[in-house]
Amino acid sequence: MEPPDETAVRIQGLTKIFLSRKGTAVQALDSVDLDVQRGEVVAVIGPSGCGKSSLLRILAGLDDVYDGRVDWNVDGKAGAAGPAPGGEAHRAGRLTSATVFQSDSTLPWQTVGQNVRLGLCRLRLERTEADARVAEVLDLVGLAGFTQAYPHELSGGMRQRVAIARALATRPHLLLMDEPLAALDAQTRLIMQQEVLNIWQQTRSTVVYVTHDIEEAVTVADRVVVLSARPGRIRKVRDVPALGRSVTDMRRESVFGDLVVDLWESIAGEVGMSASASSPASASASASGSLPGGGPAAEKAEVAR
Amino acid sequence: MTTAPVRSAPAPTAHTDVSVQVERLRRDRTRTRHRRQAWAVLTPLVLLGLWELATRVGVLDERFFPPPTAILHDSLKFAFDAQMRGELLDALGQSGMRLAVGFLIGAVAGLVVGLATGLHPVTRYALSSVVNGIYPLPKLALFPLMIIFFGVGNVSMIALIALGVFFIVCINTSSGVLYTNPVYGDVATAFEIPRLVRLRSITVPAAIPSIVDGVRLGFGQALIILVSTEFVSGDGGIGYLIWNSWQVLDVPVMFVGLAIVGLTGWLVSAAITRLGNRLAPWHAE
Numbered sequence: 001m002e003p004p005d006e007t008a009v010r011i012q013g014l015t016k017i018f019l020s021r022k023g024t025a026v027q028a029l030d031s032v033d034l035d036v037q038r039g040e041v042v043a044v045i046g047p048s049g050c051g052k053s054s055l056l057r058i059l060a061g062l063d064d065v066y067d068g069r070v071d072w073n074v075d076g077k078a079g080a081a082g083p084a085p086g087g088e089a090h091r092a093g094r095l096t097s098a099t100v101f102q103s104d105s106t107l108p109w110q111t112v113g114q115n116v117r118l119g120l121c122r123l124r125l126e127r128t129e130a131d132a133r134v135a136e137v138l139d140l141v142g143l144a145g146f147t148q149a150y151p152h153e154l155s156g157g158m159r160q161r162v163a164i165a166r167a168l169a170t171r172p173h174l175l176l177m178d179e180p181l182a183a184l185d186a187q188t189r190l191i192m193q194q195e196v197l198n199i200w201q202q203t204r205s206t207v208v209y210v211t212h213d214i215e216e217a218v219t220v221a222d223r224v225v226v227l228s229a230r231p232g233r234i235r236k237v238r239d240v241p242a243l244g245r246s247v248t249d250m251r252r253e254s255v256f257g258d259l260v261v262d263l264w265e266s267i268a269g270e271v272g273m274s275a276s277a278s279s280p281a282s283a284s285a286s287a288s289g290s291l292p293g294g295g296p297a298a299e300k301a302e303v304a305r
Numbered sequence: 306m307t308t309a310p311v312r313s314a315p316a317p318t319a320h321t322d323v324s325v326q327v328e329r330l331r332r333d334r335t336r337t338r339h340r341r342q343a344w345a346v347l348t349p350l351v352l353l354g355l356w357e358l359a360t361r362v363g364v365l366d367e368r369f370f371p372p373p374t375a376i377l378h379d380s381l382k383f384a385f386d387a388q389m390r391g392e393l394l395d396a397l398g399q400s401g402m403r404l405a406v407g408f409l410i411g412a413v414a415g416l417v418v419g420l421a422t423g424l425h426p427v428t429r430y431a432l433s434s435v436v437n438g439i440y441p442l443p444k445l446a447l448f449p450l451m452i453i454f455f456g457v458g459n460v461s462m463i464a465l466i467a468l469g470v471f472f473i474v475c476i477n478t479s480s481g482v483l484y485t486n487p488v489y490g491d492v493a494t495a496f497e498i499p500r501l502v503r504l505r506s507i508t509v510p511a512a513i514p515s516i517v518d519g520v521r522l523g524f525g526q527a528l529i530i531l532v533s534t535e536f537v538s539g540d541g542g543i544g545y546l547i548w549n550s551w552q553v554l555d556v557p558v559m560f561v562g563l564a565i566v567g568l569t570g571w572l573v574s575a576a577i578t579r580l581g582n583r584l585a586p587w588h589a590e
């Protein structure tokens with residue numbers, strides 16, 4: 001059955017089971033159903049170990065051992081198989097899909113510039129075009145002066161920004177990001193959120209964005225998916241109303257705070273805290289406590305009450 | 306970007322003058338290097354001095370352990386006596402050829418087969434028992450076999466050297482490929498990196514530290530096999546020089562031969578380490 005045209009990725013009954021070295025089974029995902037529309041940004045949040053990274057790896061075509069069905073309908077990648085070579089997509093100078101990994105994925109034997117450029121090599125761009133793209137994305141992530149540096153000369157957060165730049169430079173149709181901003185300080189994180197929002201506005205990428213930062217999820221996403229504790233099931237899906245394109249302005253909206261508190265409660269339930277024991281106000285207080293970037297939003301949540 | 310209300314700040318300029326601290330860091334680094342070099346040179350010199358002392362006071366038998374200065378004096382004969390010089394150069398040429406050819410063949414073959422077993426599971430399953438079964442055999446035990454295959458002479462010696470180098474380089478290369486951080490392979494797959502670029506820019510560089518280790522160990526192995534086959538085959542070379550001078554009790558010449566082998570091993574292994582640091586600067590100390 002062909003998925004309808006606007007669906008970029010259709011996930012049906014996705015179950016993922018890992019075999020540990022001793023042969024015991026660990027179920028990471030349990031019959032997950034999810035449609036990601038074209039051009040949509042879906043954020044996935046959930047407690048640690050609930051299968052977010054596993055889900056993303058499957059979407060990236062890095063893991064094809066699973067039960068259920070995953071259909072891609074992205075330009076250059078269609079069908080139920082993993083990444084298929086797609087001529088059309090590359091001619092347009094865009095990669096079918098690109099991934100930002102949760103762990104450090106820079107190549108230590110290449111400079112920052114070479115790392116970013118390596119992501120472009122499938123696209124066979126003209127030299128000047130490739131140079132321009134590398135310079136542009138590195139400027140974007142605030143690493144313009146580090147093109148010649150090697151990853152071991154950078155901080156962890158800077159390396160992660162290199163990985164982000166590498167993915168953005170390919171202007172992918174499907175962008176998969178696994179806690180890309182987790183290693184950054186609150187201010188840089190806010191700046192980067194703004195930058196990725198601006199880029200997606202231009203490239204109209206379909207994005208699946210894993211994060212553990214609820215505010216970040218609400219900031220970047222059109223839809224937020226909450227996974228339950230392991231095995232990950234879809235606990236809740238919330239649409240995020242259009243809040244404008246400025247990460248600071250949207251934090252002034254009362255719906256922003258409401259949504260954050262609402263999502264926080266469903267997560268807290270999963271993590272094992274009793275959500276009912278904490279009033280919404282104290283929930284938002286602990287939200288701001290656990291999330292350094294959460295100051296203004298948590299305040300707004302209380303103001304909204 | 307177009308309408309970004311939040312912008313990254315321009316690169317901050319240094320507010321305080323840190324040149325003094327920078328200078329100190331540079332000095333510290335130089336000092337550490339000098340100290341390392343001093344230790345590396347002084348320790349052997351002190352040992353030689355002790356040796357000299359031990360023979361002079363008679364703790365060591367001078368017939369079997371001539372003092373280093375005497376060995377040095379004897380080795381000068383090699384420089385001035387045309388016949389002895391010719392013999393030494395002949396021996397060096399023969400050994401050098403055997404070593405170079407055997408080592409090169411073994412290293413290249415080990416690299417290729419190691420990459421194949423690292424990259425291709427079925428090749429690995431098929432070859433691992435063979436490789437791991439032959440690898441621990443003392444290579445000299447295979448020398449008769451080599452002579453059966455290749456006859457007496459250079460070819461069988463070169464083949465045995467190549468064999469010894471091959472196993473070490475092969476095993477190190479394949480484990481270098483297998484045990485690198487899997488995220489590098491994920492990057493290659495996720496960004497649809499073409500095969501050849503993947504091999505050249507990801508697989509091989511990731512394995513370089515392990516490959517360089519293998520090549521260094523392989524060279525040590527090559528020296529061992531070279532000298533020991535020359536001991537038994539009596540067909541010239543540094544090994545023969547050592548063995549023969551022992552037989553005729555020309556002990557200083559024997560020590561000259563030992564020193565040449567030792568220095569070669571030391572210098573080449575240092576050069577390979579250097580090369581490794583050049584190729585894998587992220588891995589250097």
Ligand SMILES: Nc1ncnc2c1ncn2[C@@H]1O[C@H](COP(=O)(O)OP(=O)(O)OP(=O)(O)O)[C@@H](O)[C@H]1O
Pocket residue numbers: 018019020026027028047048049050051052053054055102212230
């Ligand atoms: N290679 C593996 N072998 C065995 N079990 C695994 C493997 N990878 C993941 N798991 C298990 O699957 C579960 C989900 O892992 P996953 O990495 O997807 O979690 P996550 O949601 O990304 O967590 P986090 O937020 O901490 O990154 C974990 O409980 C883990 O133990």
Ligand SMILES: [Mg+2]
Pocket residue numbers: 052053054102178
């Ligand atoms: Mg994860």
